[in-house]
Amino acid sequence: MRISNIFLAIAFTVVLTACSQTENDNELDTQSVFHDLLDEHWAAAKSEKIFFRMDPDAWRMDGELSEHTPDARARRHEFNEAVLDKLARISIDDLGADDRLSYRIFKYERETERESYTQRDYLFPITSLFGYHTYFAEAPSNMSFLSTSDYEDYLVSLGDFPRYNREYIQVLREAIGAGYTHYCESISGYAATIERHIVADVEQSRLYVPFARFPGNISDDQRTEYTTKGVELINALIVPGYEELLDFFVDEYLPACRTEVAVTSLPNGDDYYQYLIRYFTTTDMTPAEIHEVGVSELSRIQAEMEDIIAAVGFDGDFKSFMDFLREEPRFYAKSGEELLGRAALISKTAEGELPRFFTLLPRATYKIVGDPNRGAFYMPSSGDGTDSGTYFVDTGDLTNTPLYSLEALSLHEGVPGHHLQSSLAKEMDVPEFRRDLYHSAFGEGWGLYSERLGKEMGFYTDPYNDFGRLSYEAWRACRLIVDTGMHKFGWSRQQAVDFMLQNTAASASEVSQEIDRYITWPAQALSYKIGELKIRELRAKAEAELGSSFEIRRFHDTVVGNGSLPIAVLEQTIIDWIAAEGG
Numbered sequence: 001m002r003i004s005n006i007f008l009a010i011a012f013t014v015v016l017t018a019c020s021q022t023e024n025d026n027e028l029d030t031q032s033v034f035h036d037l038l039d040e041h042w043a044a045a046k047s048e049k050i051f052f053r054m055d056p057d058a059w060r061m062d063g064e065l066s067e068h069t070p071d072a073r074a075r076r077h078e079f080n081e082a083v084l085d086k087l088a089r090i091s092i093d094d095l096g097a098d099d100r101l102s103y104r105i106f107k108y109e110r111e112t113e114r115e116s117y118t119q120r121d122y123l124f125p126i127t128s129l130f131g132y133h134t135y136f137a138e139a140p141s142n143m144s145f146l147s148t149s150d151y152e153d154y155l156v157s158l159g160d161f162p163r164y165n166r167e168y169i170q171v172l173r174e175a176i177g178a179g180y181t182h183y184c185e186s187i188s189g190y191a192a193t194i195e196r197h198i199v200a201d202v203e204q205s206r207l208y209v210p211f212a213r214f215p216g217n218i219s220d221d222q223r224t225e226y227t228t229k230g231v232e233l234i235n236a237l238i239v240p241g242y243e244e245l246l247d248f249f250v251d252e253y254l255p256a257c258r259t260e261v262a263v264t265s266l267p268n269g270d271d272y273y274q275y276l277i278r279y280f281t282t283t284d285m286t287p288a289e290i291h292e293v294g295v296s297e298l299s300r301i302q303a304e305m306e307d308i309i310a311a312v313g314f315d316g317d318f319k320s321f322m323d324f325l326r327e328e329p330r331f332y333a334k335s336g337e338e339l340l341g342r343a344a345l346i347s348k349t350a351e352g353e354l355p356r357f358f359t360l361l362p363r364a365t366y367k368i369v370g371d372p373n374r375g376a377f378y379m380p381s382s383g384d385g386t387d388s389g390t391y392f393v394d395t396g397d398l399t400n401t402p403l404y405s406l407e408a409l410s411l412h413e414g415v416p417g418h419h420l421q422s423s424l425a426k427e428m429d430v431p432e433f434r435r436d437l438y439h440s441a442f443g444e445g446w447g448l449y450s451e452r453l454g455k456e457m458g459f460y461t462d463p464y465n466d467f468g469r470l471s472y473e474a475w476r477a478c479r480l481i482v483d484t485g486m487h488k489f490g491w492s493r494q495q496a497v498d499f500m501l502q503n504t505a506a507s508a509s510e511v512s513q514e515i516d517r518y519i520t521w522p523a524q525a526l527s528y529k530i531g532e533l534k535i536r537e538l539r540a541k542a543e544a545e546l547g548s549s550f551e552i553r554r555f556h557d558t559v560v561g562n563g564s565l566p567i568a569v570l571e572q573t574i575i576d577w578i579a580a581e582g583g
Contacts, residue, residue, distance in 0.1 A: 030094035034103065035431070037086050041106075042432045044079055048072075052113045055422070055438035058380045059135045060143050061157035065164040068122075068171055077117045084110050101562065101573070102431050108566050109437070112279065119275050123175035125168050128186050128516040129374065130193070132168050133245060136161065137197045137206045142379050144386040145210045148218065151226045154210060158233040165241045169248050176256040180266055184257035185493060186516035191254075194246045196373070202234045262487045263522045273487050276523035280440045281530045282566040287488035290526055294480025297529060298503060301474045308467045325505045331402045331464070336370045336395030342403065343393050344368050346410040346459075353457040354415060360557045362423030364389060366414060372396030375513065376409055378418035383426030383435060389419045399507045405468035407459045408451040412472075416457075416556075417450035418443065425563040437564040440524060445531015446560065448476055452532075471505040475514075476532070478503050479525040483518045493519065534567050535559060538574040545578050554581070 045051050049066040066072075087110065092103045125132045145151060175181055199205045203212070211227040218226075264270050278284060285293075302318070309321050316324070325331060333339035347368060354361055364381050366389035379390040391413045394400045401409065411417055421443060426435045451469055460466035478500055485491035485499075493515060500511040518525050538559075543550045558577045565573065 030090060031096065031099055034090050034095060034099055037083065037090070038102070038106065038431045038433060041083050045433070048076060050076065051433075051436055052109060052116075053438060054436050055380060055443070056130070056135065057377055058436070058438070060139050060382060061136065061154070063153040063156045065157060065160045068125075068164075068167040073117070073122065080110055080113050080117070084114065098430075101569070102434065104569050104572075105434060105437070105563075105565065106431075108282075108569065109433070115275060116279070119272055120175075120178060120180050121272075121276070121279075123171060123178060123180040124182070124520070125171060126182075126187075126190070127520040128182070128190065128513070129521070133165070133197070133242065134193055136164075140207055140209045142387070142390060143210070144382070145213070146215055146217075146386055148222060151210065151218070151222075155226065155229050155233065158207065158230065158238060162237050162241050165245060169245060172248070172253055176253065178267070179258070181253065181256050181258050182520050183261050183493070184254075184259060186519045187254070187257060191246060191249055194242055194249060197242045198239055198246065202231050202239075205234055205238070207234055207238060261491070261493050261519055263519075264487055273522060277526060280523045280527045282439050282441050282568070283530060285530070287484040290480050290530070291484040291489065293533070294477050294484070294529070297477035297533075298474055298481065301470055301477055302503070305467060305470045305474065308463050308470070312463050319502065322501075322505050325402065325404065325464075325467075326399075326507055331404050333398050333401070333403060336372075336398070339395060339398060339401060339403075339406075340368055340370055340393055342406055343391070343410050346407050347391065347414045350411055350415050350454075350457065350459075354420070357416065357453065357457065357553055358420070358556050358560075359553050360424055360561050362420055362427060364419075364423040364427070366391055366419045366423075368393060368414075370395035375400060375510075376413055378413040378422075380418070380422040381426065383423075389423060391419065397509060400510045400513075402468065402505070402507075404462075404464040405472055405505070407454060407465050408469040408472045411450050411454045411457075411459065412447040415450075416453060417447040420450075421446050421560045421564075424560050428561075428563055430563060434563045439564045439566055440527035441531035441534070441567055442564045442570060443531075444528040445533075445535055448473070448528045448532035449535045452536075468505070475500070475504045475506060476525075476528040479518065480529055482515065483523065483525050486515075486519060487522050531567065534571065538571060542574065542578050542581075546581055549581060551581075 049062065049064075087103075087107060090103070092100055095103055140154070143150075143154075145154070197205065197207075202208055208230065211223075211230050214223050214226075258265065262269065263276075264273050266272060273287065277287065277290070281290075306318065309318065314321050314324065333342065364383075364385075366378075366381075368391045371392040372395050374392065375394045377392050379392065381387050381389045391410070393409075413419070422438075425437070428435060451472060454460060454469065455466075460469055482491065482496040482499055486493070486496050491499075496515045496518070497511055500506060500515065501508065504511070506514070514525075539555060542555055555574075555577075558574060559570070562573060
């Protein structure tokens with residue numbers, strides 16, 4: 001009897017071992033197929049030079065430029081369908097934990113890309129803030145030129161601009177024919193973004209920058225050769241290309257601009273706006289739901305702002321305090337140099353506080369640069385170790401960056417905001433497609449969460465600075481109201497401007513610029529508050545369920561340690577982390 005049991009036990013063990021080995025083999029086989037598909041997709045993306053859902057500020061040129069013809073779009077659509085077909089044959093259950101996360105993200109991206117081909121988003125390659133032509137001109141200032149091949153690729157890019165430019169002009173002509181143009185008032189002064197690149201002196205072109213800062217390993221003869229070719233291309237192709245674009249914009253596009261504010265006034269506009277909400281927030285929220293969240297959040301934030309107004313002893317109502325902040329000289333830098341210096345001190349102080357809140361810290365560095373042509377923004381590094389990230393500060397109109405909001409701004413754009421999050425993503429040991437992904441709700445939500453985290457880091461000791469933080473948060477809540485208000489609920493541009501002026505401390509010029517941004521870039525501005533609220537909700541859930549076991553550094557590491565995630569995937573990731581921590 002005992003011997004029989006022993007044989008049964010041995011047989012059972014053999015069966016278990018065989019099953020386990022089979023499961024391991026299946027996992028390895030499926031993993032190999034999945035990785036091959038990811039490699040195939042990444043190779044195609046590099047060949048097309050279009051990376052779906054990449055931060056547009058991260059665009060850099062590299063040899064021949066991407067194609068934007070109907071045939072090219074059809075080719076990319078067909079390839080995406082083929083990838084989805086292959087992905088459907090891969091069982092997620094046969095993958096390891098890390099690959100299951102990559103699978104969920106990859107599937108979400110390919111399905112979102114599929115939906116993008118049913119919309120006409122490509123007909124808007126420009127907004128009131130920027131466009132393909134501004135990214136092209138600004139890219140060299142954010143690129144590293146370390147070898148002869150860098151310069152040779154750059155010259156190829158310059159030479160390819162006429163074709164690239166004309167393809168985009170044809171896209172804009174298609175937009176005119178489809179009635180998919182921008183609101184007139186929001187782009188009335190847009191020609192200036194083109195005119196600044198039509199230069200008489202080539203050395204004044206931003207495209208000349210690489211020829212003014214050669215590395216030491218480039219010989220004198222090579223410098224002369226590259227500079228001569230570069231100057232010739234800028235004079236003979238680039239400047240005429242911008243002139244061609246300017247003529248088209250003034251003579252054809254601007255006269256065809258739409259006269260209604262709402263993007264929902266366009267053909268199939270309601271469906272298009274809902275698609276944009278899904279794309280930017282990575283949720284299925286409706287405009288009405290988002291509008292109500294904005295109203296609720298604004299009410300809460302303004303109550304906190306009223307407390308600060310009372311604490312500083314201001315004699316007047318909310319509007320009077322807003323006017324006081326806009327007009328009081330001490331709240332504004334006297335020069336761009338002063339503004340940059342203050343931003344640098346805040347940023348360096350924040351860096352010193354990071355180890356208290358993170359165990360994961362990026363290796364990449366970042367610099368702070370004044371830019372007179374755009375509001376503040378962050379340009380991520382390429383991720384290959386040859387350059388740094390850049391926190392750009394608006395030095396063109398100093399009233400756009402009041403000193404009382406500079407702490408919140410710097411924490412958002414630098415650390416622990418965009419620089420920390422995007423740099424960690426690029427340094428992860430994950431499939432390539434995840435390193436450059438940029439979900440607006442995740443990235444901008446993290447940036448806004450970082451502003452609030454500044455209170456725990458020791459910032460906002462000056463009540464005016466804390467009011468500036470709250471004003472930024474109110475601004476993001478107002479975005480939920482005015483974006484949906486204009487695009488869904490019939491608000492006029494002036495109604496949106498007045499609402500922002502009444503409810504934030506932003507300057508009149510800044511508000512005007514922002515409203516035009518929301519009109520020409522619908523739903524993008526919704527992502528900040530929606531993403532931040534979800535991160536705060538998940539932190540509260542973790543704190544409640546883990547109690548004394550909750551560790552803030554491990555929570556933050558989990559949020560930013562997996563790269564950019566759709567909201568639903570982020571939520572599941574944190575739920576799984578809570579279960580593991582609690583176990």
